[in-house]
Amino acid sequence: xxxxxxxxxxxxxxxxxxxxxxxxxxxxxxxxxxxxxxxxxxxxxxxxxxxxxxxxxxxxxxxxxxxxxxxxxxxxxxxxxxxxxxxxxxxxxxxxxxxxxxxxxxxxxxxxxxxxxxxxxxxxxxxxxxxxxxxxxxxxxxxxxxxxxxxxxxxxxxxxxxxxxxxxxxxxxxxxxxxxxxxxxxxxxxxxxxxxxxxxxxxxxxxxxxxxxxxxxxxxxxxxxxxxxxxxxxxxxxxxxxxxxxxxxxxxxxxxxxxxxxxxxxxxxxxxxxxx
Amino acid sequence: xxxxxxxxxxxxxxxxxxxxxxxxxxxxxxxxxxxxxxxxxxxxxxxxxxxxxxxxxxxxxxxxxxxxxxxxxxxxxxxxxxxxxxxxxxxxxxxxxxxxxxxxxxxxxxxxxxxxxxxxxxxxxxxxxxxxxxxxxxxxxxxxxxxxxxxxxxxxxxxxxxxxxxxxxxxxxxxxxxxxxxxxxxxxxxxxxxxxxxxxxxxxxxxxxxxxxxxxxxxxxxxxxxxxxxxxxxxxxxxxxxxxxxxxxxxxxxxxxxxxxxxxxxxxxxxxxxxxxxxxxxxxxxxxxxxxxxxxxxxxxxxxxxxxxxxxxxxxxxxxxxxxxxxxxxxxxxxxxxxxxxxxxxxxxxxxxxxxxxxxxxxxxxxxxxxxxxxxxxxxxxxxxxxxxxxxxxxxxxxxxxxxxxxxxxxxxxxxxxxxxxxxxxxxxxxxxxxxxxxxxxxxxxxxxxxxxxxxxxxxxxxxxxxxxxxxxxxxxxxxxxxxxxxxxxxxxxxxxxxxxxxxxxxxxxxxxxxxxxxxxxxxxxxxxxxxxxxxxxxxxxxxxxxxxxxxxxxxxxxxxxxxxxxxxxxxxxxxxxxxxxxxxxxxxx
Numbered sequence: 001x002x003x004x005x006x007x008x009x010x011x012x013x014x015x016x017x018x019x020x021x022x023x024x025x026x027x028x029x030x031x032x033x034x035x036x037x038x039x040x041x042x043x044x045x046x047x048x049x050x051x052x053x054x055x056x057x058x059x060x061x062x063x064x065x066x067x068x069x070x071x072x073x074x075x076x077x078x079x080x081x082x083x084x085x086x087x088x089x090x091x092x093x094x095x096x097x098x099x100x101x102x103x104x105x106x107x108x109x110x111x112x113x114x115x116x117x118x119x120x121x122x123x124x125x126x127x128x129x130x131x132x133x134x135x136x137x138x139x140x141x142x143x144x145x146x147x148x149x150x151x152x153x154x155x156x157x158x159x160x161x162x163x164x165x166x167x168x169x170x171x172x173x174x175x176x177x178x179x180x181x182x183x184x185x186x187x188x189x190x191x192x193x194x195x196x197x198x199x200x201x202x203x204x205x206x207x208x209x210x211x212x213x214x215x216x217x218x219x220x221x222x223x224x225x226x227x228x229x230x231x232x233x234x235x236x237x238x239x240x241x242x243x244x245x246x247x248x249x250x251x252x253x254x255x256x257x258x259x260x261x262x263x264x265x266x267x268x269x270x271x272x273x274x275x276x
Numbered sequence: 277x278x279x280x281x282x283x284x285x286x287x288x289x290x291x292x293x294x295x296x297x298x299x300x301x302x303x304x305x306x307x308x309x310x311x312x313x314x315x316x317x318x319x320x321x322x323x324x325x326x327x328x329x330x331x332x333x334x335x336x337x338x339x340x341x342x343x344x345x346x347x348x349x350x351x352x353x354x355x356x357x358x359x360x361x362x363x364x365x366x367x368x369x370x371x372x373x374x375x376x377x378x379x380x381x382x383x384x385x386x387x388x389x390x391x392x393x394x395x396x397x398x399x400x401x402x403x404x405x406x407x408x409x410x411x412x413x414x415x416x417x418x419x420x421x422x423x424x425x426x427x428x429x430x431x432x433x434x435x436x437x438x439x440x441x442x443x444x445x446x447x448x449x450x451x452x453x454x455x456x457x458x459x460x461x462x463x464x465x466x467x468x469x470x471x472x473x474x475x476x477x478x479x480x481x482x483x484x485x486x487x488x489x490x491x492x493x494x495x496x497x498x499x500x501x502x503x504x505x506x507x508x509x510x511x512x513x514x515x516x517x518x519x520x521x522x523x524x525x526x527x528x529x530x531x532x533x534x535x536x537x538x539x540x541x542x543x544x545x546x547x548x549x550x551x552x553x554x555x556x557x558x559x560x561x562x563x564x565x566x567x568x569x570x571x572x573x574x575x576x577x578x579x580x581x582x583x584x585x586x587x588x589x590x591x592x593x594x595x596x597x598x599x600x601x602x603x604x605x606x607x608x609x610x611x612x613x614x615x616x617x618x619x620x621x622x623x624x625x626x627x628x629x630x631x632x633x634x635x636x637x638x639x640x641x642x643x644x645x646x647x648x649x650x651x652x653x654x655x656x657x658x659x660x661x662x663x664x665x666x667x668x669x670x671x672x673x674x675x676x677x678x679x680x681x682x683x684x685x686x687x688x689x690x691x692x693x694x695x696x697x698x699x700x701x702x703x704x705x706x707x708x709x710x711x712x713x714x715x716x717x718x719x720x721x722x723x724x725x726x727x728x729x730x731x732x733x734x735x736x737x738x739x740x741x742x743x744x745x746x747x748x749x750x751x752x753x754x755x756x757x758x759x760x761x762x763x764x765x766x767x768x769x770x771x772x773x774x775x776x777x778x779x780x781x782x783x784x785x786x787x788x789x790x791x792x793x794x795x796x797x798x799x800x801x802x803x804x805x806x807x808x809x810x811x812x813x814x815x816x817x818x819x820x821x822x823x824x825x826x827x828x829x830x831x832x833x834x835x836x837x838x839x840x841x842x843x844x845x846x847x848x849x850x851x852x853x854x855x856x857x858x859x860x861x862x863x864x865x866x
Binding site: 002003006007010014017021022023024025026027032034035038039042045046049050053054056057060061064065066070071072073074075076077078081082085086089090093096097100101103104105107108122123124141142143145147152183186187188189191193195196198199200201202203204205206207209221222224225226227228229230231232233234237 | 354355358427428429433435436439441442443445529530531532533534535537543544545546579580581582584585586587588610611612615616618619622623626627629630633634636637638640641643644645646647648649650655658661662665666669670672673676677678679681682683684685686731734735738742743746747749750751753754755756757758759760762763764765766767769772839841842843844849
C-alpha cells in the first residue's frame with residue numbers, strides 16, 4: 001500500500017512545490033506577456049492531467065490490488081471509451097496549440113516601426129552595432145574582420161561608414177520602442193538571451209537571424225549566452241540598459257561611428273608600433 | 277461494446293516458414309565468445325551497455341558535484357565539466373539505451389517471443405555485437421588521448437565541435453567520437469536488419485502480426501525507425517569528419533576564430549542540425565517505443581489482465597513511429613531556421629501527443645478491474661507511468677513553439693528530457709530485468725534488495741528531476757559550468773542545486789545494490805521454475821529454462837494473442853499463447 005501513498009504524495013507534493021516555489025520566472029520587461037500567459041495555461045492543463053492520471057492510477061492500485069480470491073475482469077477493448085478519450089485529448093491539445101500559434105505569428109512578425117540593433121557575438125563577448133545618421137545598417141561579414149574592424153563591417157559599403165560600434169558588452173535601448181535585434185556571429189553558435197525579455201534566438205555564423213520585442217520598463221538587464229559556445233560559455237555576459245528616450249539620445253551621441261572607430265584603431269596601432 | 281475477437285484468437289493459420297536449426301557451435305569460444313546465439317549476444321550487448329553506462333553514471337555524479345557545490349572540487353575544471361556533460365549524454369542515449377533495448381532485449385526476446393529458433397542471420401548478428409564493442413572501445417579510448425574526449429555537448433553542433441574553443445575540438449577527441457558513432461551505426465545496422473527480418477519472416481505457425489506481444493511491436497517499430505534515422509546521423513558524422521580532417525566546409529561558413537581567419541567558407545551549421553535531429557528525434561522514440569511495448573506486457577502480466585485496447589496500442593506505436601519523422605525541427609525553434617517552420621513543427625509535435633496519451637490511458641485502464649500484484653516489475657511499471665506522464669506533459673511546453681522560446685536552452689529542457697527519455701525508459705529496463713531475469717538464469721532476483729532499489733530509484737529520480745524544471749523556469753541556462761548569482765534569479769538556486777546533487781548521488785549509489793543483486797542471485801536467488809509469473813507469452817513456455825540453443829524442441833503452434841489473462845471459464849487465470857484450450861461447447865476451427 002506504500003505505493004498508493006507514494007503516488008498520492010507525489011501529486012500533492014508536486015502541486016505544493018509548484019505553488020510555494022520561490023523559483024519562478026523573473027518579472028517580465030517586454031511585450032511578451034502573451035508568452036507567459038500561454039505558459040500559465042499550459043501549466044494548468046498539464047497539471048490537471050498529471051494529477052488526474054496519477055490519482056486514478058493510485059485508486060486502481062488500491063481498489064484492484066491482489067487479494068486471495070480476487071480475479072481480474074476480462075475486458076479487451078471498449079471502442080466508445082477509447083474514442084471519447086481521444087476526443088477529449090484532442091480538444092486539450094488544441095486549447096494549448098491554437099493560442100500558441102497565434103502568439104508565434106506575432107513573434108515572427110516584426111512591426112514596421114521597429115528600430116534595428118545588431119547584436120554581435122564571438123567567443124566570448126558581445127558587441128553591438130546601430131545604424132548611423134542614414135538609418136541603414138551597412139553590410140558586414142566575417143570576411144572583413146580585422147584588428148581595426150572587429151565586427152567585420154564592409155568597408156566598401158557607404159551605408160556602413162556611419163554605423164555606431166558599441167563594444168564592452170553593454171547597450172542602451174529606449175523604453176516602449178519596438179526593436180528588431182539582428183543577430184550575428186563570426187565563429188560559433190551563440191544565443192542572445194535576456195531572461196526579462198523572454199525572446200531568444202541563436203546567432204549562426206554565415207547568416208543573420210532576428211527577434212523583436214518592445215522593452216516595457218527601464219532598468220539594466222543581464223544578457224547571457226544560451227547556446228553552448230565552448231569552454232567560457234557561462235562567462236559570456238553583457239548588459240542591456242533600458243532608458244527613457246532623452247537619456248537614450250545622450251548615450252547615442254557618445255558612441256563612435258565605424259569610421260571613427262577604425263581610424264582610432266589605426267592610430268592606436270601606429271602608437272603601439274612606435275612604442276615597439 | 278467489448279469486442280472479444282474470439283474467432284481470430286483461435287485460428288491457427290498454416291505454417292509459412294520452414295523449421296531450420298541454427299548452426300551449432302562446437303568450441304567453447306564459439307559458444308561463449310564469438311557466439312552466434314541471439315541469447316548470448318543479448319547478454320554480451322547488455323553487459324557492455326551496462327559497463328559503459330556505469331561510466332556515464334560516474335560522469336553524472338561529477339557533473340552534479342560541480343553544479344551542487346561549485347568551486348569545491350578543483351579537479352572539475354570547465355573543460356572537464358563539458359567533457360563530462362558530453363560523454364554522459366552520448367553514452368546514455370546511444371551506447372546504453374539504444375544498445376540495451378535493441379541489442380539486449382531485442383536479441384533475447386524477439387526469437388523467443390515470436391517462436392523462432394534464433395535470429396535469421398546469426399553470423400551477422402554476432403558481427404553486430406563485435407562492431408558495437410569496437411565502437412565502445414573507440415569511445416573509451418578518447419578519454420586517454422591528449423586533450424581528452426570531446427566537450428562539444430552530445431549534440432556536437434558545429435562549428436564549435438571542431439574548433440579549439442571546445443575541449444577536444446582541435447585535438448583527437450571529436451575525431452574519435454565521430455569514428456565511434458560511425459562504427460556504432462554500422463554495427464546497429466547489422467543487428468537491426470536481423471531484428472526486423474526475424475519479426476517479419478521467422479514467426480512460428482499461428483503467430484500473426486496482430487498476435488505479437490506489444491514488446492515485439494515496440495522493438496520492431498523502433499528497429500525500423502532506427503534503420504531509417506541512423507543514416508542521417510551517419511552522413512552528418514562523415515561530413516563533419518571531412519570538415520575536421522580534410523578541410524571541407526559542409527557545416528563551416530567563413531569563420532574568424534579568436535581573431536584568426538580560418539580557411540573554411542560556404543557551409544551551413546544549420547544543415548548539421550537538421551541532419552542531427554532528423555536522426556535525433558526518432559531516436560527519442562527508438563528508446564521510448566521498446567519501453568512502451570515492454571511496460572504494456574509487464575502491466576498485463578502482473579495485473580493478470582489483458583492489455584486494454586491492444587489494436588489501438590499497436591496502431592499508436594506505428595503512428596508515433598511515423599509521426600516522429602516529421603517533428604524533428606521542434607528541437608530547432610530558436611536555431612535561426614526560418615521562423616515559419618515553427619507553425620508546421622509545433623502542430624505535428626502536439627498531434628503526436630494524442631497517440632501517446634492514448635497509450636497512457638490504456639496502461640492505466642489495463643490496471644482498472646485488474647488483479648494487481650505489486651511485484652517489483654509492477655512497481656517499476658507504475659514508476660514508469662508517473663515519470664513518463666510527467667516528462668510527456670512538459671513536452672507540451674517545449675513542443676508548443678512560443679512557449680519553448682523562454683524555456684529553450686534552460687535547465688527546464690534538461691529536466692524534461694531526463695524525465696521522459698532517461699528516467700522513464702530506465703524504469704522499464706529495471707522492471708524488465710526483474711521480470712525476465714528468471715527466464716535468463718532460472719532464478720529470481722532478491723525481492724528485498726529489489727524493493728530498496730525501486731524505492732530509492734523512483735523517489736530519488738523524481739526528487740532530482742522535478743525540482744530541476746524550476747531551476748530552468750527561473751532562467752538558468754543548461755550547459756553552464758556555474759551560474760553565479762545574476763540578478764534575474766528570483767531566488768538563489770544554490771540550495772536547490774545542492775539538494776538535486778545529493779539526491780542524484782543517492783540514486784546513483786543504489787544502482788550498485790542492483791548490480792550486486794544481479795550477481796548474488798545467480799547463485800543464491802530463489803529457484804524460479806519455467807514460468808514464475810504465470811505469463812501467457814511464448815518465451816515462458818520453452819522446454820528449458822534458461823532456453824537452450826535453438827530455443828524449442830519442436831516449434832510451438834500459436835492459437836491466441838499474448839493477453840489471455842483471467843479468461844472466463846478457463847482452467848487458470850492465464851492461457852499460454854500455445855495453449856489450444858477452447859471454451860466448452862465451442863470447437864476449434866482450423
